[in-house]
Amino acid sequence: MRSDYLKPALLLGPLVLFLLLAYAIPFLGVVRWSVTLPELGLGNYGRAATDPLIVSVFIRTFRICIFVTILAVAMAYMIALVWVRGTPAQRLIAELCILIPFWISVLTRAFGWVALLSNRGLINTWLTQLGVIAEPLTLVRNEFGVVLGMTHFLIPFAVFPIASAMRSLDERVFLAARGMGASRLRIFWSIFVPMTIPGILGAGLMLFVFALGFFITPAILGGGRSVMIAELIYLRIFQSPDWGLGAAVSVILMVFVALLLVLMLRFVRPNKMLG
Numbered sequence: 001m002r003s004d005y006l007k008p009a010l011l012l013g014p015l016v017l018f019l020l021l022a023y024a025i026p027f028l029g030v031v032r033w034s035v036t037l038p039e040l041g042l043g044n045y046g047r048a049a050t051d052p053l054i055v056s057v058f059i060r061t062f063r064i065c066i067f068v069t070i071l072a073v074a075m076a077y078m079i080a081l082v083w084v085r086g087t088p089a090q091r092l093i094a095e096l097c098i099l100i101p102f103w104i105s106v107l108t109r110a111f112g113w114v115a116l117l118s119n120r121g122l123i124n125t126w127l128t129q130l131g132v133i134a135e136p137l138t139l140v141r142n143e144f145g146v147v148l149g150m151t152h153f154l155i156p157f158a159v160f161p162i163a164s165a166m167r168s169l170d171e172r173v174f175l176a177a178r179g180m181g182a183s184r185l186r187i188f189w190s191i192f193v194p195m196t197i198p199g200i201l202g203a204g205l206m207l208f209v210f211a212l213g214f215f216i217t218p219a220i221l222g223g224g225r226s227v228m229i230a231e232l233i234y235l236r237i238f239q240s241p242d243w244g245l246g247a248a249v250s251v252i253l254m255v256f257v258a259l260l261l262v263l264m265l266r267f268v269r270p271n272k273m274l275g
Contacts (some may be wrong), residue, residue, distance in 0.1 A: 027254065030247045037244030044248035054232065054249065061228045064143060064218075065211035068150045073204050075151070076158035077196075083159065084166040098156050106153060110220040113149045114140055117221075141223030149217040154210060158203035165199025205264050209257055229253055 034044050048054050083094035101109070116122050117139035124136040139145055169192070177187045215230035222228070227235075229249065236246030 030250050033243050033247035034251050035244075037247070044244045045252070047245055048248045048252060054245075057227055057229060057232045060143075060226065061212065064147060064150070064226070064228065065208055068147055068154065068211050069204050069208045071147070071151045072154040072207050073158050073162070073200060076155050076203060077162055077200065079155070080159045080163040080166060084163050098159050101153070101156050106216050107220075109153060110149055110217050113145065113152070113221055117145055117148070140221055141225055143222070143226045145221035145223075146218045146226045146228075149221045150211055150214055153217060154207045157210065158207050161202040161206065162196065162199040165196040165202075169195050201264070205260070209260070212253060212257060 035042060037044075079094055079097060082090050083098065086094065114121070118124070119136040119138075121140075123139065124133070127133045128136065139148075173191060173195075174187055177191055182190070213230050214228060215234065218226060218228045219231050222231075233246045233249050233253075236242045236249065240246075
């Protein structure tokens with residue numbers, strides 16, 4: 001009986017050790033900075049909660065992350081639907097749309113969007129030459145560019161949990177619905193979508209957590225005008241330097257993410273959603 005627990009412990013031991021060395025111990029160091037720099041106490045947390053600039057950055061970050069999550073999950077749902085239930089040719093195209101973005105670095109994608117969206121970029125140039133617009137549109141160095149770049153990056157990550165939920169559905173349920181005279185649209189909205197809600201929620205949670213830590217894409221496409229939490233932490237630590245406040249903001253962000261994960265794991269379960 002003891003060996004049944006010993007073997008998994010030996011297999012998981014190196015992973016646990018790696019996580020402790022790579023994440024837990026450095027994070028404890030960040031926590032120490034937050035309460036010791038520049039002086040001992042919780043002053044940095046008080047500043048983070050009352051500073052209008054930091055509060056506005058938190059609000060902007062949550063607003064952008066929520067919007068990006070909704071857009072990315074909605075688009076990923078359509079791609080996953082084609083990937084799972086489309087024709088062989090449609091599935092091949094969907095797979096290319098999912099896999100190709102993984103082969104391109106986030107930095108290359110961000111600068112690609114700058115080349116497309118800038119005042120002298122391809123989109124503004126084409127629209128000007130066609131006579132659609134008289135002056136270039138402001139499509140980058142604002143929240144629009146940040147949302148577009150982040151959504152493009154996150155869509156492939158949302159496809160996999162949604163597609164997994166779609167593949168686990170029982171086809172007999174749809175056959176029974178057709179036998180009772182339900183239309184395809186009624187089956188989709190009343191049966192198919194509700195049964196894939198666990199996958200949608202899982203993808204949404206994963207994307208929201210990813211989006212909270214975005215740095216390169218908002219920094220490049222936002223141009224310093226749409227600062228998010230990760231960029232704020234970078235600025236406080238490497239340019240101010242205000243290590244204590246930057247560490248406090250980091251700890252607040254980590255605690256928020258941990259609470260979000262705990263709440264979702266506790267209350268969002270497939271049996272609750274389908275029951």
